[in-house]
Each structure stands twice: as structure tokens, then as C-alpha cells.
Amino acid sequence: MTASIIDGKALSDAVKADVAKRVQELKTTGIVPGLAVVLVGEDPASQVYVRNKAAACEKAGLHSRVVRLDADISEQELLDVVHQLNDDDEIDGILVQLPLPRDMDSARVIETIAAAKDVDGFHISNAGLLMTGRPLFRPCTPYGIMKMLESENVSLWGAEAVIVGASNIVGKPMAMLMLAAGATVTLCNSKTRDLGAQTRRADVLVVATGKPGMVTGDMIKPGAVVIDVGINRNDDGKLVGDVDFASASQVAGAITPVPGGVGPMTIAMLLVNTLEAAERRAAHHHPAPVGL
Numbered sequence: 001m002t003a004s005i006i007d008g009k010a011l012s013d014a015v016k017a018d019v020a021k022r023v024q025e026l027k028t029t030g031i032v033p034g035l036a037v038v039l040v041g042e043d044p045a046s047q048v049y050v051r052n053k054a055a056a057c058e059k060a061g062l063h064s065r066v067v068r069l070d071a072d073i074s075e076q077e078l079l080d081v082v083h084q085l086n087d088d089d090e091i092d093g094i095l096v097q098l099p100l101p102r103d104m105d106s107a108r109v110i111e112t113i114a115a116a117k118d119v120d121g122f123h124i125s126n127a128g129l130l131m132t133g134r135p136l137f138r139p140c141t142p143y144g145i146m147k148m149l150e151s152e153n154v155s156l157w158g159a160e161a162v163i164v165g166a167s168n169i170v171g172k173p174m175a176m177l178m179l180a181a182g183a184t185v186t187l188c189n190s191k192t193r194d195l196g197a198q199t200r201r202a203d204v205l206v207v208a209t210g211k212p213g214m215v216t217g218d219m220i221k222p223g224a225v226v227i228d229v230g231i232n233r234n235d236d237g238k239l240v241g242d243v244d245f246a247s248a249s250q251v252a253g254a255i256t257p258v259p260g261g262v263g264p265m266t267i268a269m270l271l272v273n274t275l276e277a278a279e280r281r282a283a284h285h286h287p288a289p290v291g292l
């Protein structure tokens, strides 16, 4: 069998075109959605992502602001910047690029972002809302994966979903979204005893470990849908996922490529979340009557 390739780039373009349309509608009410991206330090990979996010905002008509801070800034200075953005009426969404340098307490920084502006969905309030079935912001990567499965008509109702990697930003929220969609969810981690025995049960397999080539074709059930969240740069500078694409695509029914799979969807869903934050602001916004 040769898997069909799930085109995340094409779907992300469609999602962003829809966002652009809704942004134009919102602008007729006088509201422009605004995203602030805070980048601490000069990690080259982070620079690329931040540039891509700003470009995507511009193209869809959102206002974006990149706040660049020195790597040696104190945690308190970073918290002050976050407070200012919380109070800034032009900003609907705040994203602090992770990982933060050195000894900074990223949990403390994330908990300082106003939950209503936490378009990453990483704040404990948003994690709790998601877990209890009334999400405000869904974390962008798992949200994008749900969109991809929906667009491929993959039903999760009663399906076996196996997730490899239990991070707060991908694995755990992914499990919550798939559970809510009716899947029986298995969440594996680095201690899982026989990983292949778990992954071979999956109708839908999500791999988010940060280890290139971790999942190979022999670990996949024939015909399964395989979602590769990994973005690793190998020795010759090429981007590769956490799944060994060559062997996996011989067994899977459908698979996401790297690049051009999950990554572009993550950015598209960031725009969706920012738009929705602005739409909620519009719903609460009551301009003073003319003449008063």
C-alpha cells in the first residue's frame, strides 16, 4: 500500500483565506484583530517561525506586532511586557515564543498572559476549560490536526487513537480533543514499555516526540492515518518528522508530510484563535452613542 499524502499546506491556505474574509467583515465594525508575538533572544529557528507568523497575519489582514527582547532580560521585565500587552486594546492575542532562555519560569510567564488573550491555549485556565469540555482557545497544533482529520473525513467516533508524546502543548491537549470527538485514546510517553504494541493498535496515530524517525512502518497498522508533528533538522539541513516517512508511507492509509503537514496548520489555527478573540471583543464592545 502507498499512503495518500495529507496536504497541510493547501488546507492551511484555505483556512487562512476564510480567516481573511472574516477579518474583513469584522473591520466593518471598526475592530482589527491584533496579535503580539514576544520573542526573547535570537534562536535562529524561533526567528523563522516568528517571521512566518507575522507574514501570515499581514496576508490575512490582522495587525501583528513582534516584541523582540534581549536574551539577558530579567523574568520581571518579561512579565512587565506581558502585563502591558494584557492592557493594550489593540492586542487580542499574545504568544510568548517557547522555549524561553535559561532559567526563566515559562509556566509563570504563561500564567501572566490574560486567559482571554492566550491564543496558544497554554494558560492553566484554558487547559482546564479544554479538559472539562468547554474550550475557549484550543492549542493550535492539536486544533490544526483536528481540522486536517475533519477535512480528510476521518471519523474519530469509536476509533482507536494513539498519541506518542505527552507534552502540555501537543500530546495532552490532543488527547482531550480526540476524546471529546469520541475516540478511545491512548497517550504514550518515553517510558511506554512496548511502544510498537500500542502504535500498531491505532486507527489514528499522532507522533509528537521530537525524535526523528521514532516511528517506523512496522509500528503502524495497515491503512492507519498517521499524523507527524515532529520538525527536526537533520545533518544535511533537511526538515524531517518524528515518523520515518519512507517506511511509514508503505503501510499507512494516509500520512502528513514534513514540511507541508502539521506546521502550516499550526500557524493557520493561531490566526483563527486570534480572530475569534477579536470577535469576542467585538461582541462586548459598545461604542458610545454618536452625539454624546
Ligand SMILES: Nc1nc(=O)c2c([nH]1)NC[C@@H]1CN(c3ccc(C(=O)N[C@@H](CCC(=O)O)C(=O)O)cc3)C=[N+]21
Residues within 6 Å of the ligand: 048, 049, 052, 095, 096, 097, 098, 099, 120, 140, 231, 239, 258, 259, 260, 261, 262, 263, 264, 265, 266, 267
Ligand atoms: N508559544 C509558542 N507557540 C507556538 O506555536 C510555537 C512556539 N511557541 N515555539 C516554537 C513552535 C514551533 N512552531 C511551528 C509553527 C509552524 C511551523 C511551520 O510552518 N513549519 C513549516 C516549515 C517551516 C520551515 O521551513 O522551517 C512546515 O512544517 O511545513 C513550524 C513550527 C510553533 N511553535
